[in-house]
């Protein structure tokens with residue numbers, strides 16, 4: 001047999017062998033892909049199941065802790081013959097929405113008094129309170145000489161709103177998000193406000209939202225009226241240096257848990 005024909009035959013054999021191997025290899029790859037897909041599905045289900053199990057366990061633990069705290073509070077009340085209704089409401093609200101409630105306990109009297117002291121009862125117009133909660137600052141505003149009918153209480157939590165309506169029937173309680181103040185009070189506010197007192201946990205919101213709140217509040221108040229805000233933080237809740245805005249801080253109020261400071265902003 002001449003050499004090129006032999007070579008051609010060999011090449012033909014190699015080609016067939018290659019095709020056979022390629023087919024086998026493709027089938028193996030196909031099998032691996034299928035296996036991977038099956039395993040991927042099973043793995044996803046396993047992860048989902050584990051996530052659900054952990055979530056349930058966490059929720060159960062959380063529920064048990066919640067009940068334990070409530071039982072302890074009840075026992076404490078019974079033992080001491082007192083009712084800690086407001087504290088319980090506050091703790092419950094904090095447990096459910098820690099970032100919205102922003103504190104574990106209502107403000108103490110000293111802090112509430114300091115906040116209210118910046119509101120001049122002789123300045124006409126309603127007084128807007130943001131985030132009154134169970135009403136410690138509201139109480140201090142009344143003690144400061146503000147007539148209850150002048151109070152406009154803006155609160156997010158429906159349970160606190162119900163409590164405030166029952167406690168201060170002459171006040172206007174507006175349930176809603178204070179960060180949309182202008183829209184929320186349009187149609188409710190009949191004249192420029194004499195001041196805004198805020199118990200909102202401002203630091204849980206980005207700066208641009210805090211600034212928008214401040215300037216919306218300025219837009220609703222008479223010129224020079226104060227925007228009063230407390231904070232547990234060392235730094236001002238809204239920057240002190242703003243164009244045409246003056247900011248002043250109170251002494252630290254140590255008789256509060258935790259100690260706090262009051263900041264007052266006015267637009268010139």
Ligand SMILES: C[S@@+](CC[C@H](N)C(=O)[O-])C[C@H]1O[C@@H](n2cnc3c(N)ncnc32)[C@H](O)[C@@H]1O
Nearest residue numbers: 100102103106107131132133155156177178199
């Ligand atoms: C730190 S607590 C202060 C409560 C009360 N002023 C005090 O000093 O004890 C914050 C309050 O603000 C309310 N709050 C939080 N975010 C709010 C929002 N976006 N609009 C209206 N109220 C809000 C909470 O429900 C809570 O009552």
